Amino acid sequence: MKLSNSYFYTLRENVKDEDSTSGNLLARAGMIKKSSAGVYMIMPLGMKVLHKIETIIREEMDNTGAQELLMPSLILEEVYENSGRREAFGSNMFALKDRFQKNYVLGPTHEELFTMAAMMKGRSYKDFPYTLYQIQTKYRDETRPRFGLIRVREFIMKDSYSFDTDLDGLHVSYMKMFNAYKKIFDRMDLNYKIVKADTGAMGGLLSEEFQALCEIGEDVVVNCEHCDFSSNLEITEVIDQSVPSTEPYQDIELVATPNAKTIEEVAAFFGCQADQFVKTLIYRVDGKLYAFLLKGNRELNETKALKLLKANEIELANFEDVETVTKAKVGFAGPIGLSIPVIMDQEIVNMRNFITGANQSDHHLKNVNIKDFEVYKTADIASVKEGDICPVCGKPLVFTKGIEVGNTFKLGTKYAKSLGLEYLDADNKLQPVVMGSYGIGCERCMAAIVEQHNDEHGIIWPKSVAPFDLGIVVANIKDETQVKLAEKLYNQLKQQGYDVLLDDRKERPGVKFKDMELIGLPIRITVGKRSGEGIIEVRERTADENQEMSVEELYAYLKQA
Amino acid sequence: MKLSNSYFYTLRENVKDEDSTSGNLLARAGMIKKSSAGVYMIMPLGMKVLHKIETIIREEMDNTGAQELLMPSLILEEVYENSGRREAFGSNMFALKDRFQKNYVLGPTHEELFTMAAMMKGRSYKDFPYTLYQIQTKYRDETRPRFGLIRVREFIMKDSYSFDTDLDGLHVSYMKMFNAYKKIFDRMDLNYKIVKADTGAMGGLLSEEFQALCEIGEDVVVNCEHCDFSSNLEITEVIDQSVPSTEPYQDIELVATPNAKTIEEVAAFFGCQADQFVKTLIYRVDGKLYAFLLKGNRELNETKALKLLKANEIELANFEDVETVTKAKVGFAGPIGLSIPVIMDQEIVNMRNFITGANQSDHHLKNVNIKDFEVYKTADIASVKEGDICPVCGKPLVFTKGIEVGNTFKLGTKYAKSLGLEYLDADNKLQPVVMGSYGIGCERCMAAIVEQHNDEHGIIWPKSVAPFDLGIVVANIKDETQVKLAEKLYNQLKQQGYDVLLDDRKERPGVKFKDMELIGLPIRITVGKRSGEGIIEVRERTADENQEMSVEELYAYLKQA
Structure with missing residues (x-):
């Protein structure tokens, strides 16, 4: 073209x-x-x-x-x-x-x-x-x-x-x-x-x-x-690496936590790690409300939740629903006393004396244990995190x-x-x-x-899908020798079966080079000053420099490329 | 395949x-x-x-x-x-x-x-x-x-x-x-x-x-x-071949025509030809009503009408509109006394003393002339008929x-x-x-x-668009000699660049032949009884008989075909 x-x-x-x-x-x-x-x-x-x-x-x-x-x-x-x-x-x-x-x-x-x-x-x-x-x-x-x-x-x-x-x-x-x-x-x-x-x-x-x-x-x-x-x-799959806690059960304590709503705030308030906290997330699944319990440092995996409940649609419950269900402001949900089904992540099974929301505004509960609330289902419902272990070989996941x-x-x-x-x-x-x-x-x-093949100058098409196999740039369109050689090259390469782009526009060479780089053809051939000698410049899209060669050398070069 | x-x-x-x-x-x-x-x-x-x-x-x-x-x-x-x-x-x-x-x-x-x-x-x-x-x-x-x-x-x-x-x-x-x-x-x-x-x-x-x-x-x-x-x-274009009538103008007559509504009925009633009658058609064009006058033996060309009026949409007016405009039952419209624009076909210009509807139920008018009504536009608004003359050379149109x-x-x-x-x-x-x-x-x-390439047996594809260049039928799939030869032919023809269909189904030969005719491949090759001798039967889709030939002869034949 x-x-x-x-x-x-x-x-x-x-x-x-x-x-x-x-x-x-x-x-x-x-x-x-x-x-x-x-x-x-x-x-x-x-x-x-x-x-x-x-x-x-x-x-x-x-x-x-x-x-x-x-x-x-x-x-x-x-x-x-x-x-x-x-x-x-x-x-x-x-x-x-x-x-x-x-x-x-x-x-x-x-x-x-x-x-x-x-x-x-x-x-x-x-x-x-x-x-x-x-x-x-x-x-x-x-x-x-x-x-x-x-x-x-x-x-x-x-x-x-x-x-x-x-x-x-x-x-x-x-x-x-x-x-x-x-x-x-x-x-x-x-x-x-x-x-x-x-x-x-x-x-x-x-x-x-x-x-x-x-x-x-x-x-x-x-x-x-x-x-x-x-x-x-x-x-x-999340591979649960915890061992059953042997801590003695302690009594539940209601603790006022007026300014602690996020996991981080609650953990800071109690001076503990996020994973000693059990968070309670209220979701609407196919129109029905459920509570999901996860360690403080885990996220719910919605695909797993849907599969567990054989459902089609899942979304976080809106504020109103949460406040109705928990009878508290958003941020204080907990499993004790909830009237909706509670689904518990497998990792909570081995925990004891954890912290949860109290279903009471500005309050949390300390020393909660599984025996203290009713569980509808226990399953692997968490998303894996980087660093969790591989289900096949036990090495870390990335x-x-x-x-x-x-x-x-x-x-x-x-x-x-x-x-x-x-x-x-x-x-x-x-x-x-x-x-x-x-x-x-x-x-x-x-x-x-x-996305995978580009640099600061533009696209770098793999040969198999490049719009053209190669592009010929005529450096100076007013130079007849250059134009003639370029046309000859263009026709011969086309005859050899290459899909060739010829940039014969009346533009400065710099504009043409920039365009050729942007559109990302694998090989650029410049027909320039040494056209009289039959010498042209060849540059692969990813190369830093031109290679000078004769037309005959070019044909051999392309066959190898 | x-x-x-x-x-x-x-x-x-x-x-x-x-x-x-x-x-x-x-x-x-x-x-x-x-x-x-x-x-x-x-x-x-x-x-x-x-x-x-x-x-x-x-x-x-x-x-x-x-x-x-x-x-x-x-x-x-x-x-x-x-x-x-x-x-x-x-x-x-x-x-x-x-x-x-x-x-x-x-x-x-x-x-x-x-x-x-x-x-x-x-x-x-x-x-x-x-x-x-x-x-x-x-x-x-x-x-x-x-x-x-x-x-x-x-x-x-x-x-x-x-x-x-x-x-x-x-x-x-x-x-x-x-x-x-x-x-x-x-x-x-x-x-x-x-x-x-x-x-x-x-x-x-x-x-x-x-x-x-x-x-x-x-x-x-x-x-x-x-x-x-x-x-x-x-x-x-309709080429108007009429010459101006020299008949003396006669006086308009109101005639009761109780059972004559169609052109044929009116012509029979008056004992005249359809082309002595001028019909009045009421159309709605871009929402507005118009009357179109045409010789009794002509049809309105809607494309010409649209173009004349620079409009987008045209349709026959409904019965109610016609009755309102003509103050009569449908079938008795005429140009005299209409309050909507009247558009007249060019062929009426030369006519005198023609018959039209009377805008009165069960009545027509005799001896109507152009001077008796108002015309909004006169133009070529009729469709040509077979036998009308060519606008270029004057010979009949088909x-x-x-x-x-x-x-x-x-x-x-x-x-x-x-x-x-x-x-x-x-x-x-x-x-x-x-x-x-x-x-x-x-x-x-x-x-x-x-539509253009078929017969009673099925489609006859031109070579350029046939789904396959040729079809090979194995007459008896249980005969190993036949199967072997057919497979050999199939592979060789494919190598030669032909797009080949091989019917190697366990079906009777008659079923296969019928299918091959229905789907319309240009050439059918039957590998049958003489396979042992390397002889096959070739039949073009439009031929009546098979031609027996050797495989070598087939290749030569296909090159010519």
Whole structure:
């Protein structure tokens, strides 16, 4: 592509409403442009990257034998009602009516339609297994779109769905996708971790996430310093290292603590550590109030809480609810005398004589023991902390942040059962089909790559997804020798199969170099003063210096590169 | 692709709710599946066709130097309000609110967003021309989706937009697209006509349509028997061949016509031809009532009427309105004494002593003349009929029906002006950008190809878009010699670059042959009884008989084919 004949622009300044490195760099490089909150135009240069990402995904999907199709986005609302997911998605789903007042939604994910597509009369076990996929636009009405392409409301996803007759078959189909995913993310040069993740309240047998590691990530990836354990914070088990306390039980004491409401204030008041304090958190879970007891230095893991209660929604109770339940100001909740179910973290079992709120404004209780209140359930409901020990090898855990670029999910028979997808087994009996689902966010990959591959000058695209393989800069467009050589190079390199950008604009060389760095092509070739001798300058995007070489040397160099 | 390992199905019976040949055949061939009214799933075999269609379009677009990008479908409603098109689209546009009650629509076409994308500060005339395109999903809330993929509510469109500094530039950009379109539709083997079409009430300089000719088409393509004149019925000029009547004026007579309401009945009553009668049609145009006068044998051309009145919407007035205006039952409207504007077709100018309704129930008037009533406008407002004469050469016109698969449009400065897209000219003055827009309906092409290429056995895909280049049928899957030869052929042909389907299912040969004909691959290779000798049977989709040949002969044959 020749820039002189093209639509091309870059922005010198940082983009004000972009709150991430990738969003800012992609916008500045003229690759994306915001259309409305969480909705982007993918501009021509970005489209080239997106195509390359899609091609990598499509090639690896086709290699597994998966077959591509295309589902609509406009889906009857009843389809999600039938599967029981309309409510689960709630206002995350865009809903609309057609001119006949019929209810539709914009598909956020397509388990339902694929299940329906797979329905064919008289399907026999011999027709399995198969895997279908699409590269298609999804819609989710995110509460807070952010981080450029990372959390958006309209985006392209590769989603695939496997169909098997039994769990062994599912495992084979799952592993094919799983291995294809590793190839895909490796080809994109992403630094990622594969972590076990939550299978959700709706059931499901196994969920794994591909987390691209970077600071901006919204997921916490828990790793072991020593072994290869890796898990999403949401589901990581806390290994209780405490031993039963042998302290003698002491009598409960009511203590006035007028200015101590936070854990820190209470600990300071009593002159003790946070972990000698038991905090009581009031939550509303699927509409019902619960109290959760945790050591003072722990946080509630909401995913674990939901799973324990087989619920869909959890949120901190509002002030009014807390004050009604505790009959006290917020900040003084405790387990004794509460009329709502109390759920206790496992780590409290070994404690004695701890401090809790008194359910009385400006008061706490000292020397509380488990025998003093009623417990509805005891379980591991806390989030792990850095330094907690690895559930596999016992060494300390460390945290990194990740962007979920892909996930793989053994669904089992959930959708087949709710929507009626069956096959005839060898005995001519109807059985539910066993499914898996697998997703990759295409724009999110693009953003994650930029988050991981950039410097102060701009983007550093991996070769596999760079918008062009290389860029030729004509230093002085008025110098005919330079222009001629550049054109010759451009045509010859294109013939050799390279995707080449030629910057033949009437701009100063400095502007062209800056643009080339910002848009992040792997190799820059400058056709400058020594053009008469057939000498050009070559510079890899990450190198500090140019290398002078002849055109012949360049061809050899590129073959090696 | 081997069918034994694939998701594959066909339907023996016609599909009940498909009202077109293409819809029925595509559904039966397992290429599409209806999801809801006017919304389809493109199934794997159909996806292969759609990809080939998209590839042809993409290649020809790229050849013109157009650059691909991708716009969102979710668009702020205000974007269309700003351009003045929100009202024009009306309920054809799907509208929705996000969780913050902000108004969005699903894009039916993207002039606005492309105009906005093209806005960059300080654009100079030197940055032009350029053309941008996308292959992207569109949404239109059609009143009556029908004919399979031909009139749907969600579909993929290639839309491109050209940006120039003046009309000469626009013409060059336009012709590039126009010529690319011819290549595209030629490559798809479509039989089409290019016709002049309406530029709409909103202005625009030139509109041409690419009409794939077939019976099911919703557009009427007007052709000349003699010259190459071709035009959409909507805008074809009626050449008035009448000469001024020299009959003496006679006195108006009120005639009781109790049982004559239709043109035929009135003509029979008076013993005259329909063209001696002038009919009066009451329409509501942008909310206001008008009377249109036409010869009894003519129909009103609504496009011409809209254009004449510079209006957006036209519909027949309801019975109540007609009765109020005419002070009579429906069926007796006439021009004399009407209080609404009367618009008269040009052909009436030369008439004398004609019959009209009397604006009195069960009565008509004889010997009416133009001098007897007031005319607001006289113009060509009638639709041409077959047999009318060609505006270019005077020979008779003939009609064919067409499906609009593409259109090209010189927009001019309409969007640039309404949305503020300007450039700095050589004198550093701001000027509006001159735009063109160009569309191709991808699924509609697929349907039009099937409408034109089928027989009683199924689809006959042109080579350029067939889901596979050829299909190999193993006659007897239990015969090891056959299976071995078929596998060998399959692998070798794939290595030679052919896209091959291998039917290795455990089915009777008759079933396999029928399926192969239904899905319409250009060439079928049967590996049967003479496999031991290395002899196979070859049959083109349109041939009546097999040709026996050796494998070597096959390779030579395919190279020629």
